[in-house]
Structure formats: C-alpha cells, structure tokens
Amino acid sequence: MLTTDRIKALDLTIGVVGLGYVGLPTALGFHDAGFRVHGLDVSERVISELQAGRNPGDDPTFDNAIPNDERWTVTTEPKIVIPECDVILVTVPTPVQENKRPDLRFIQAAGETIFDHIDRGKRPVVVLESTVYPGVTREIWSPLIESRGLSEGVDLDLAYCPERFVPGDPNHGVRQVPRVVGATDTDIVKALAELYSHLTEGTVTPVSSIEVAEAAKVVENVQRDLNIALVNELALIFPEIGLDVEEVLTAAATKWNFHRYTPGIGVGGHCIPVDPYYLIQKAHSAGAPVELITSAREVNATMPKQVATRIIRQTSDLGRSPSSLKILLLGWSYKPGIADARETPAESLANELVEQGCEIYVWDPHIQAEHRLDGPYIWVDQPETSKPDVVILCTAHEEILGLDWTALRKSSDLGFLYDGRRVLDVEILHDAGWITGAVGRP
Ligand code: SAJ
Numbered sequence: 001m002l003t004t005d006r007i008k009a010l011d012l013t014i015g016v017v018g019l020g021y022v023g024l025p026t027a028l029g030f031h032d033a034g035f036r037v038h039g040l041d042v043s044e045r046v047i048s049e050l051q052a053g054r055n056p057g058d059d060p061t062f063d064n065a066i067p068n069d070e071r072w073t074v075t076t077e078p079k080i081v082i083p084e085c086d087v088i089l090v091t092v093p094t095p096v097q098e099n100k101r102p103d104l105r106f107i108q109a110a111g112e113t114i115f116d117h118i119d120r121g122k123r124p125v126v127v128l129e130s131t132v133y134p135g136v137t138r139e140i141w142s143p144l145i146e147s148r149g150l151s152e153g154v155d156l157d158l159a160y161c162p163e164r165f166v167p168g169d170p171n172h173g174v175r176q177v178p179r180v181v182g183a184t185d186t187d188i189v190k191a192l193a194e195l196y197s198h199l200t201e202g203t204v205t206p207v208s209s210i211e212v213a214e215a216a217k218v219v220e221n222v223q224r225d226l227n228i229a230l231v232n233e234l235a236l237i238f239p240e241i242g243l244d245v246e247e248v249l250t251a252a253a254t255k256w257n258f259h260r261y262t263p264g265i266g267v268g269g270h271c272i273p274v275d276p277y278y279l280i281q282k283a284h285s286a287g288a289p290v291e292l293i294t295s296a297r298e299v300n301a302t303m304p305k306q307v308a309t310r311i312i313r314q315t316s317d318l319g320r321s322p323s324s325l326k327i328l329l330l331g332w333s334y335k336p337g338i339a340d341a342r343e344t345p346a347e348s349l350a351n352e353l354v355e356q357g358c359e360i361y362v363w364d365p366h367i368q369a370e371h372r373l374d375g376p377y378i379w380v381d382q383p384e385t386s387k388p389d390v391v392i393l394c395t396a397h398e399e400i401l402g403l404d405w406t407a408l409r410k411s412s413d414l415g416f417l418y419d420g421r422r423v424l425d426v427e428i429l430h431d432a433g434w435i436t437g438a439v440g441r442p
Contacts, residue, residue: 001123002086002157002191007198010034015085015124017110019046019074021270021340022129022163022174023091024057026199027074029174031067033198038081039074040113050074058339058371059167082117087125087195090114091163094130095270100277102133104140111141115148120155125188127181129163131275133282134215152184159183159192160210162217167269168338178202182213221275222293227261228272229296232303235263235440245440246422263440265394265420266303266345268334273300273343304348307392307439311418312356314437315390320414323357328380328388330403331395332364332373339366341373346394349420350377361386365399389414396423405432 013036016027031037049056053066092106161181166172183189189206196204238245253260283290334344360377372379419438
C-alpha cells in the first residue's frame with residue numbers, strides 16, 4: 001500500500017501507462033526523483049527507441065535524457081511491469097471523434113490492461129492524468145474493476161491528478177507545474193500529494209474527490225478557449241468600424257485585472273480546442289445549459305474560414321482572383337517553437353483557400369519531411385522557392401520572425417503579406433515593399 005514512509009524512502013515502483021507527450025516527461029521526472037519507474041506503451045517503436053536509449057518523440061528536451069539503469073524498465077508487455085507497481089499513472093490520449101464526442105477508448109483499454117495485471121496484494125493506486133470530463137474515471141473504470149471481482153479501497157485505489165504539461169515551455173514542465181489531486185480515500189490523497197511533491201517544485205493541492213480534480217482541469221482549458229474566442233470575435237468586429245483590435249486590447253490591458261490574449265488564425269493543439277467538447281458533452285448529459293462554452297468553441301473553430309474570407313476579399317481588391325493566387329503559409333505547427341501539428345488551424349486555413357481555388361505552399365522549419373501532412377499543398381524547404389503572390393504568417397516560430405522580408409518580397413509578384421498572429425512590425429514590412437493585412441486590423 002502507498003504510504004508516506006515508503007514515499008520518503010523512495011521505496012516505490014511507479015508505473016506510467018502511455019509514454020507520449022505527457023507520459024514520457026512524467027516517467028523521466030519520477031525516475032530523476034529517485035523512484036523505480038516501469039513504463040508501458042502499446043507502440044513497439046516507442047519502446048524499442050527507449051530501450052535503445054533514444055528519445056521517441058519530437059521534443060528535443062529528451063534527446064539525451066533516456067535512462068539506462070536498474071530503476072528504469074520500459075516494455076509493451078503489461079505482465080512484466082504492472083504486477084510490480086505500487087502506483088500506476090495513466091497518461092493516454094483523450095481526443096474527440098469526428099462528431100466532436102469524447103473518445104474514451106484509450107482510457108478503457110488502459111484500464112483493462114491494468115486491472116487484468118495488478119497484484120491486488122500490493123493494493124496499487126491507479127491515477128488517471130489525462131484530461132476528461134468530471135465522472136470519467138469512475139464511469140469507465142469502476143465497471144472494469146467490478147467485472148474482475150476487484151474492489152476499490154481493498155484491492156486497489158483510484159485517483160485523478162490532471163497533467164498540466166506545456167509542450168515547448170521549459171518553465172512549465174512536469175518538474176515545475178503545480179498539481180491538483182483527488183481520490184476517494186483521504187489517506188491516499190494525502191500520500192499522493194506527498195508523492196507528486198517529489199516530482200514538481202510547484203504546489204500540490206489535494207481536493208475532496210476525483211470529480212473535483214477532473215472538473216478543475218477541464219475548466220482551466222475551457223476558460224482559455226473562451227478568452228481566446230473573445231479576442232477573436234473582437235478581431236472580427238473592430239476592423240468593421242475602422243479600429244485595430246491589437247491597439248484596443250493593448251489599451252485595455254493597462255487595466256490591472258484585464259487578461260491579455262491575442263487574436264489569430266485559430267486555436268490548435270491537443271488541449272484547448274479539444275477539452276471544451278468534454279465539458280459540453282457532460283453538460284448535455286446532465287441536462288445543463290452550455291451555450292457560452294459551445295459558441296466560444298464555434299468562434300475559434302471558424303476563425304480559419306473568417307481569415308480566409310478576409311484575405312480573398314483583400315486580394316480581390318488588389319485585382320487578383322483566388323484561382324490566380326499562389327499562397328505561402330509560414331508555419332504549420334499549432335504554436336511556436338514545436339513541431340506539433342495536431343488540430344493546427346493552418347490546415348483548416350489551407351483547406352479553405354484550396355476550396356477557393358488558390359495554390360498553397362507551406363514552409364515550417366520545425367516539421368521534418370517525414371512528418372509533413374499529405375494534402376492539396378506543396379511543402380517547400382525555402383520560403384522563396386514558392387514565388388508566392390500572398391504570404392500568410394500562421395505560426396510565430398523564431399525562424400519565421402527572423403526572415404529577411406526584403407529578400408522574400410523580391411520573390412513575390414503581388415507582394416501581399418498577412419500577419420495571422422499579430423507578431424510582425426508593419427513598418428518594417430512596408431519598408432520592405434509589402435502590402436500588408438493582419439487579423440483584426442482594418
Ligand atoms: N492562442 C491564441 N491566442 C492566445 C493564446 C493562444 O490564438 O492568446 C492559440 C495558440 O496559437 C494555439 C492555441 O491557442 O494554437 C493553444 O495555445 P496554448 O498556448 O494554450 O498552448 P497549448 O495547447 O500547448 O496549451 C497548453 C495547455 N496545457 C495543458 O493542457 C497541460 C494549457 O492548459 C495551458 O494553459 C497552455 O499550455 C499554456 O498556458 O501555455
């Protein structure tokens with residue numbers, strides 16, 4: 001059983017199920033903290049890379065950080081690792097399906113694997129970390145536990161501790177971020193708070209139940225989606241009345257409690273555009289109103305179309321029809337500094353412009369050739385190659401901010417540059433000979 005004495009003595013084997021964007025840093029963090037770590041993943045590729053001491057992911061932070069000692073075991077075989085674990089952390093994906101309904105298959109599968117292989121004599125604690133809606137941990141796992149003749153609080157304990165890992169942000173990794181933890185058993189939640197305090201220098205806050213912890217995490221990301229939706233909607237309003245939304249937001253941000261967000265071509269990633277659908281689903285099944293969260297999601301999801309419409313309007317005013325335009329997208333990742341294109345709004349923007357008849361080129365120095373999405377677009381290795389009429393900044397990678405805009409202008413016939421993230425200095429662009437547009441600017 002998990003006790004604070006065993007934690008203090010580092011006398012614990014911690015299992016991590018799912019060694020992806022969150023699981024791998026978590027496993028490495030607990031290994032660095034001195035615990036025995038057993039990693040489990042269904043991917044033969046991930047496990048063979050790790051067993052060879054190589055980083056299986058695209059985050060360079062972990063390139064030379066894969067352990068090779070007796071406290072580190074990784075495998076695809078649950079029977080090798082699960083029976084020995086005192087604590088099992090589950091960090092598997094929680095995406096949405098095409099119809100935007102939560103996809104809980106990975107949580108179901110992880111539960112089946114874990115509950116088939118635990119050593120009930122150890123009374124292991126199974127902690128879900130993936131983002132869900134309140135109630136998922138019990139809804140999905142309690143039937144699996146009962147059907148195997150196990151009982152919570154006797155053969156195992158359940159808990160929830162949401163991950164808050166921020167891809168590409170060294171100041172908000174698993175060793176830094178504050179955590180929230182909820183469990184049925186108060187002794188278990190206290191012990192887990194002690195355990196996670198060995199992982200992170202941030203605070204670890206126990207809450208009264210699994211459901212409170214589940215709700216806290218999804219609310220964090222729903223709030224962020226709403227705040228971004230507000231500035232995106234303002235970016236559609238103010239140009240119609242001759243105002244630049246960025247000037248307005250900068251002025252408003254001089255107020256002490258105004259939270260500054262930036263309008264853009266849209267909201268990507270595996271968290272912010274996905275998690276609100278989990279709470280929407282829960283609200284619907286609870287028969288509660290959820291209009292604001294739903295419409296905010298709709299505002300962000302339609303930003304690529306709104307931006308495409310405005311770019312087509314502006315280039316038409318310059319005498320060019322959409323079918324005559326070669327357009328270069330600068331950046332494909334959903335946010336700067338990383339090679340992660342999950343739910344990237346650049347793809348939706350590209351598809352909208354293709355539908356208008358435009359020819360689309362893409363340059364993203366972070367996305368290697370083997371990870372470039374096949375589609376109706378042409379990936380280039382140098383921005384100038386495409387000889388674009390129109391250039392759209394989609395992702396504010398450092399390499400893009402540092403481009404020679406004068407040189408790029410020489411390769412552009414029409415010379416129209418659209419700042420989709422409001423990160424460029426318009427004077428510099430005008431001096432380089434560009435006609436400019438930007439999200440939220442008249
Ligand atoms: N975005 C805007 N305007 C903004 C902020 C973001 O358009 O003012 C866009 C970004 O371009 C991106 C998307 O929203 O396409 C998401 O950006 P993000 O900064 O929220 O980055 P994420 O998706 O990596 O969010 C993560 C989340 N972390 C976890 O779920 C553990 C989120 O909870 C964090 O709040 C966020 O990092 C953060 O604070 O950096």
